[in-house]
Amino acid sequence: MISDKSRLRIGLIGFGCVGQGLYDILQQLPEFGAVVKRIAVKNPTKSRTLPADRFDFHADDLLTDPDLDVLVEVIDDADEAFRLVSTALRNGRQIVTANKAMVAHHLPELVELQQAHGGTLLYEASVCGSIPIIRTLDSYFGSEPLHSVGGLFNGSSNYVLSRMTEEGSDYGPALAEAQALGFAETDPTLDMGAFDPRSKAVILVAHAYGVLLNPDQVLNLGIENITAQDIRFAAAGGQKIKAVASLQRLADGRVTVFVTPQLVGPASPLYAVEREFNGVVIQAAFADAQFLRGRGAGGHPTGSAVLSDLAALRHGYRYAYHKHTA
Amino acid sequence: MISDKSRLRIGLIGFGCVGQGLYDILQQLPEFGAVVKRIAVKNPTKSRTLPADRFDFHADDLLTDPDLDVLVEVIDDADEAFRLVSTALRNGRQIVTANKAMVAHHLPELVELQQAHGGTLLYEASVCGSIPIIRTLDSYFGSEPLHSVGGLFNGSSNYVLSRMTEEGSDYGPALAEAQALGFAETDPTLDMGAFDPRSKAVILVAHAYGVLLNPDQVLNLGIENITAQDIRFAAAGGQKIKAVASLQRLADGRVTVFVTPQLVGPASPLYAVEREFNGVVIQAAFADAQFLRGRGAGGHPTGSAVLSDLAALRHGYRYAYHKHTA
Numbered sequence: 001m002i003s004d005k006s007r008l009r010i011g012l013i014g015f016g017c018v019g020q021g022l023y024d025i026l027q028q029l030p031e032f033g034a035v036v037k038r039i040a041v042k043n044p045t046k047s048r049t050l051p052a053d054r055f056d057f058h059a060d061d062l063l064t065d066p067d068l069d070v071l072v073e074v075i076d077d078a079d080e081a082f083r084l085v086s087t088a089l090r091n092g093r094q095i096v097t098a099n100k101a102m103v104a105h106h107l108p109e110l111v112e113l114q115q116a117h118g119g120t121l122l123y124e125a126s127v128c129g130s131i132p133i134i135r136t137l138d139s140y141f142g143s144e145p146l147h148s149v150g151g152l153f154n155g156s157s158n159y160v161l162s163r164m165t166e167e168g169s170d171y172g173p174a175l176a177e178a179q180a181l182g183f184a185e186t187d188p189t190l191d192m193g194a195f196d197p198r199s200k201a202v203i204l205v206a207h208a209y210g211v212l213l214n215p216d217q218v219l220n221l222g223i224e225n226i227t228a229q230d231i232r233f234a235a236a237g238g239q240k241i242k243a244v245a246s247l248q249r250l251a252d253g254r255v256t257v258f259v260t261p262q263l264v265g266p267a268s269p270l271y272a273v274e275r276e277f278n279g280v281v282i283q284a285a286f287a288d289a290q291f292l293r294g295r296g297a298g299g300h301p302t303g304s305a306v307l308s309d310l311a312a313l314r315h316g317y318r319y320a321y322h323k324h325t326a
Numbered sequence: 327m328i329s330d331k332s333r334l335r336i337g338l339i340g341f342g343c344v345g346q347g348l349y350d351i352l353q354q355l356p357e358f359g360a361v362v363k364r365i366a367v368k369n370p371t372k373s374r375t376l377p378a379d380r381f382d383f384h385a386d387d388l389l390t391d392p393d394l395d396v397l398v399e400v401i402d403d404a405d406e407a408f409r410l411v412s413t414a415l416r417n418g419r420q421i422v423t424a425n426k427a428m429v430a431h432h433l434p435e436l437v438e439l440q441q442a443h444g445g446t447l448l449y450e451a452s453v454c455g456s457i458p459i460i461r462t463l464d465s466y467f468g469s470e471p472l473h474s475v476g477g478l479f480n481g482s483s484n485y486v487l488s489r490m491t492e493e494g495s496d497y498g499p500a501l502a503e504a505q506a507l508g509f510a511e512t513d514p515t516l517d518m519g520a521f522d523p524r525s526k527a528v529i530l531v532a533h534a535y536g537v538l539l540n541p542d543q544v545l546n547l548g549i550e551n552i553t554a555q556d557i558r559f560a561a562a563g564g565q566k567i568k569a570v571a572s573l574q575r576l577a578d579g580r581v582t583v584f585v586t587p588q589l590v591g592p593a594s595p596l597y598a599v600e601r602e603f604n605g606v607v608i609q610a611a612f613a614d615a616q617f618l619r620g621r622g623a624g625g626h627p628t629g630s631a632v633l634s635d636l637a638a639l640r641h642g643y644r645y646a647y648h649k650h651t652a
Contacts, residue, residue, distance in 0.1 A: 140461060143634070287455075
C-alpha cells in the first residue's frame with residue numbers, strides 16, 4: 001500500500017484520449033497528490049500537446065523504474081498492452097489499465113500473476129467508462145447471487161441506433177453521422193459488430209459470476225444489418241432495438257453470455273439510455289433490480305475511472321474475485 | 327480485520343424488517359460464512375418467527391461479548407441506537423447500522439469515535455436501501471469534485487406522488503392506499519414531511535462534500551399540501567412533481583442542501599423513477615452525469631446493503647471521509 005501522505009508517482013504508458021484525459025484531470029486536481037513523472041509513447045515524431053522532453057519512447061524503462069509508484073497503461077495495441085501489463089505484474093507492480101480487449105483475452109493469466117507475485121491490476125475504465133460497474137459487482141455484490149446482469153456497454157452502437165430511431169434513418173447514414181461527430185471509429189467493426197461489448201461482457205461475467213470465459217465463447221451479433229424498417233417494427237410495438245449484452249444464471253446453474261440486438265420496452269431502464277450513454281441493469285437475489293447509467297467513453301469520463309482506480313490502489317484495494325475463488 | 331477464513335460471528339440488535347431480512351439472507355447464503363450468534367430485542371413477550379431461546383433482551387451484553395466479531399444495529403429508536411453504537415465504537419468494535427436518523431444527528435461524534443478508538447462503523451443501508459450510494463460517493467468519487475448530488479431518497483413519498491400522478495387523485499386517498507399496501511407508515515410524518523430524506527441528505531453531503539451538517543440546518547418541505555391540481559399543472563408542462571433532495575456546490579464554494587417538491591422533466595433520469603424506487607443523480611466534474619436506481623426499502627434490499635457492509639468489514643474496508651479530512 002502506498003502511503004496516503006506521499007505524492008503518488010505515476011508512469012503513464014500511452015497518451016491518446018484516455019491518457020490525455022487522465023493527465024488533464026490530475027493537472028486540475030493538485031489536491032489528489034499525484035504527479036505524472038514519466039510518459040511513454042510509441043511514435044517519437046508525432047506532434048503532441050506537451051513539450052517533446054516530457055516523453056519517453058521505451059515503455060519498458062517505466063516498468064522497472066523504482067521511482068514510479070504505479071503504472072497506467074492506456075495504449076491501443078492489446079498484444080503490446082498484455083506484454084507490458086504482464087511484465088509489470090511479474091515484477092509485483094501496481095498497474096491500472098483501460099484496455100478491455102486485453103483484459104478480456106487474458107483474465108485468467110492476469111488473476112494468476114497477481115496472486116503469484118503480489119502485484120495489483122485494476123481496470124474499472126475498461127468497462128462502461130465512468131460507471132463503477134466492476135467495483136460494484138466485485139465488492140458490493142461480491143457476496144450476493146445475481147440472476148442477471150445486462151446492459152448497453154457500447155456507446156457508439158447505441159448512438160447509431162438512437163439516431164436511427166430519432167430520424168427514421170438507415171444504418172449507413174446514422175453511422176456516417178456518428179463518425180463525423182467522433183462517436184464512432186473510422187473502422188466501426190469492433191463497436192458495430194459487438195466485439196467491444198463482448199469483451200466487456202467477458203470481464204463482467206468474471207466479477208458477477210466467477211466465470212472465466214474466452215471472448216470467442218460469447219455470441220456477438222452486431223447492428224450492421226438493422227434497417228429503418230426493423231426500427232419501425234419495434235416502435236409499432238412500443239419498443240426500441242438496442243445492442244444488449246446479457247449475462248444470465250440459468251435455472252440449472254450454468255451462466256450464459258451473449259451480445260445481440262434485442263427489443264427493449266419502456267419497462268426496462270435501458271429503454272431510456274440514449275446516444276453515447278451506457279447503462280447496466282443488475283437483477284440481484286436480495287437487492288432486486290439495480291440500474292446504473294453514465295458515460296461509457298471520452299477522455300474525462302474514462303480518465304475519471306482511472307483516477308478512482310489510482311485512489312483505490314492508494315488504499316490497498318484489489319479485486320476480490322469472490323465468486324471466482326469461492 | 328477479520329480473517330477471510332473464519333466464520334463471521336454476528337451480534338444482531340433488533341429483529342424488525344431489516345433484522346429479519348438480514349437473518350433470512352444469511353440463512354440462504356451459507357457460503358457467506360457468517361452465523362448470527364446472538365439476537366437482542368427489547369420486548370420479551372412479543373411473538374416472533376424464531377424460538378424464544380434465540381433472543382437476548384439486553385443489547386448491552388452483546389456489545390461486550392468477545393465471541394462476536396461484528397455487531398449489526400437495526401432498531402427503530404434513534405437515541406437508544408446512538409447509545410449502543412457509540413458504546414460499541416468506544417470499545418473499538420466493528421458495527422453496521424441502518425439507522426439514518428441516528429447517523430445524521432451524530433455523524434461528527436461517530437467519525438471521531440472511530441478515529442479515537444479504532445473501531446469501524448458502516449451504514450450503507452441507511453441511505454436508499456440497496457443502492458450503493460455511500461460507498462460510491464466515499465470511495466469511487468472520493469477524489470473527484472462533484473457539482474451536485476440529487477435524488478429521490480424516500481420511497482413512501484415517491485409512491486404517493488406516483489399514484490397521484492397515475493390516478494389523478496389527491497394526497498389523502500393516495501396516502502391511504504400506500505399505508506394499506508405497507509408502502510407508508512401509520513404515522514406518515516417522517517416520510518411525507520421529508521424528514522427521512524433530510525437525514526439521508528445529511529449523510530450523503532458528508533461523503534460527497536466533506537460537510538458535516540445538523541439535520542436542522544437543512545430545509546425540508548413535505549408533499550402533504552400537493553394537490554391533484556398541482557400534479558395536473560406539472561403534467562401540462564410535461565413534468566412530474568417529485569420529492570427531490572438537492573445537494574449542490576455553489577459557484578462561491580458553499581454547499582447547499584434542501585429537500586423539497588420539485589418539477590422534474592423527462593430529461594432527468596429521476597422522471598422515470600416511480601413508486602417505491604429510489605434514484606440518485608450525481609453530476610461529477612469529470613465523469614459527468616451518473617445515475618443509480620434501486621429499491622430504497624424492504625427487508626431483503628436493505629438487508630442486502632447490510633450484507634455488503636459485513637463483507638466490506640471482513641476486508642478491512644472503512645469510509646475514508648476523503649473530502650472531510652482533506
